[in-house]
Amino acid sequence: MATILIIDDDPQVCDLLRQVLEDEGYGVETAQNGQEGINQHRAHPADLIVLDILMPDKEGLETILELRREFPKVKIIAMSGGSERAKLNLLELAARLGAQYTLHKPFQLQSFSAMVREALA
Numbered sequence: 001m002a003t004i005l006i007i008d009d010d011p012q013v014c015d016l017l018r019q020v021l022e023d024e025g026y027g028v029e030t031a032q033n034g035q036e037g038i039n040q041h042r043a044h045p046a047d048l049i050v051l052d053i054l055m056p057d058k059e060g061l062e063t064i065l066e067l068r069r070e071f072p073k074v075k076i077i078a079m080s081g082g083s084e085r086a087k088l089n090l091l092e093l094a095a096r097l098g099a100q101y102t103l104h105k106p107f108q109l110q111s112f113s114a115m116v117r118e119a120l121a
Contacts, residue, residue: 006028008051035063038063065097075119077099
């Protein structure tokens, strides 16, 4: 069974994604910011990390950079709903920094599930 780490400061997003992934048979851990997620991954490495870009404390882009330095082979899905507000394409930047997949919030749960399956294949 694959383990997935969700890093998002929104508890509702974490709970929803956890439920979807657990229903599909995955083990799921959650963290509320990038530093907590990195610490959790160090202690219990995940097969896939799903992370938000805009978070307090340690945001997603910085988290991707640190994960890539320390765990170059970890698979990452970056997600964000804030790209328009920032007037930057944060998801494109996340991909350049090492996220293999990106999702713009809001997204269809079926699309999310399919992306997870593809990332873990």
